[in-house]
Amino acid sequence: MMAGQFMGYKMKYWVSGKRMTTEKIQMLHGSLTDFGDFNEERAGLKLLPFDTEMAVEVVAFNDHFDSLPSNIVRFRTPKGAAPFATSYPIVEECDANNLKAVISWRDSPRTITPVTKYYVEYNTSFTPSTWTNVVNVTTQGVTRAEIPLSYYANYSFRVIAENEFGTSEPSAYSFQACMIPTMNVPEKNPSNVHTDTSKSHWLIIKWDVMPQIEHNGVGFGYLLGYRDQSGMNVMNRIEDWTQDEYRMPYYGVYQPVEIFVQARNAFGDCTDPVKIHDGHSGEAVPRVQPHNFELVSLQENAACFQWDPVYLSPEMMQGEFKSYKIRIWKAGERDTTENIFFVNDESIIPCSSDFDEALNGNTTETMTETAKIVNLPFDTDLEAEVVVSNIHFDSDPSNTIKFSTPKGGNGVTQGGMSKIIKALNVLLGRL
Structure with a gap:
């Protein structure tokens, strides 16, 4: 309990170990309404030195005396901080003949860590809410910039400061606009034609x-x-x-x-x-379609397909060839289960293993397209077809084939053990 009229608090702070020479006092005037509410009083310290061990204590005071001090709290300040916003830019020169403006500004006196770069931005009366970075100033101590301009536009400017700890908020924009009333022919043509x-x-x-x-x-x-x-x-x-x-x-x-x-x-x-x-001009549906689409082999949940290739000329494709596509879906549920596999995708590999060649009587001797589709669902009746596509259109589909995946493990369907024996005989004949 404090005798006399409560006046406020004093925050006393100093560099640790140097209280006699560095102590400062920040006055916090105010009053407490009810000590019984356990109100938490808070206050902040500003403009502390960076990267320094500090100490702080608090005392209450009345019109005559200070209270006993609180406990001493010690803390270390950060190594630095981003700059504060600069002053608004002043337009020193607006040269309509040479299409340039010269502006200058001042650093905030509250900025402690040196500024390393300034970003100069402009907006125009065409798009006042859009600011465009036009010049960067990196020379130490220079707070002035020359800005190239275009014909027939009104400009305002602002500046953003940066140091090793971050960037400032944008400055206020320049009160004086730079107006270029002169017209000229366009200096560039449209891009991305x-x-x-x-x-x-x-x-x-x-x-x-x-x-x-x-x-x-x-x-x-x-x-x-x-x-x-x-x-x-x-x-x-x-x-x-x-x-x-x-x-x-x-x-x-x-x-x-x-x-x-x-x-x-x-x-x-x-x-x-x-x-x-x-x-x-525009593409259209390809004139060609794949034929003789068939399942070469089925190993667990990986299926190998082959089909006759088509002519891929722009005339036959009625466009630029993009890819073959294999469509696979659950029997009777095409609308909700169809998946499309682009054969030119890196995840789709040709059927080139000895086992697949054996099952087909060595497919490498015939002109066929092949693809292996993996991660099919086990124990499922499936249907599949293949189309060829240009950038925007698919061809008519090939014949549709039906097959069933095994329940899992190392089984091989499509002929069972007889085809396994055939494959082994072919492989042994090559040894």
Whole structure:
């Protein structure tokens, strides 16, 4: 119990072992309403030296005296901390003729550990919520940067500081905007120009939309062109800058075309040379399908299949060959149990073991495609077929085969012991 009017607390802290020369006091004014509630009083210390052994004690005080001190608590401060946010940048120069801005800023006086890098970012009136890193300053002590700009845009700037312990919060943005009213032709053309071959009898040309910061003026759009093997040239103007594709009906299936997309605005066409890209019209269902699909062998839950190969030319595939696919499902439950295995997947291996060759009378002497599918369910009636696929379409399926997996262990179905004996005879004949 304290005699007199309670005034608050004092936190006394010092570097361990150096109390006489380093002690400081932090005053905590306030009052306790009810000691019986066992209220927990909390307070924090700021601007402590880094990587230092510290000691702290607390006393209560009234208008005349201090209480006896609490127990002494000792702790070690961390080795450092991330910077505090810098001041907002000041636009020292906004040069519309040379398309550059010069900005400067100040470190926070609360930042103790030296800053090693500044990230300078800008936003524009086109996308005010999007900040783009444009310049990094790594020279010690330099808090000034020159920033390259584009035509026909309004810019604001902010700075993020970094040291070995982390990055600061972004600074407030610059109060003064940098306005570039000058227009010019676009300086680049759209990227990722390609054809989409997913729709038969259509030519679909796609590209990445160019953001407004790259328009360099009003009236921005695209000039699109293509040329096919017949020599037909088609040009089309796209006035909507947000458009990212052009579609037109096309008579041929997977026909090669040359395409380009050029940027333009009211000031003129992009001066960067336009690039010609190779593409194709849409794919369709392959004209070919696998035949003579059969089960070569079945060992526990691994099945080996073979079938006659098909012609994989673009004309017969009506597209770009992608893979053979083996479809397997439980008999009578195809809709809910079908699994598809891509034969070109690394997990699917050809049937090349001596045992499999023996069961088929040495398959390597005939032109066949083979694949081994593993981890099939035991003791199950299954059905399977194979198709050949281009990027977007599957062929008509092969014949469907039916088979049953064993209950497990080392059994071999499809002929049982007689085929095992046949296989062994073939193998012994090669010795």
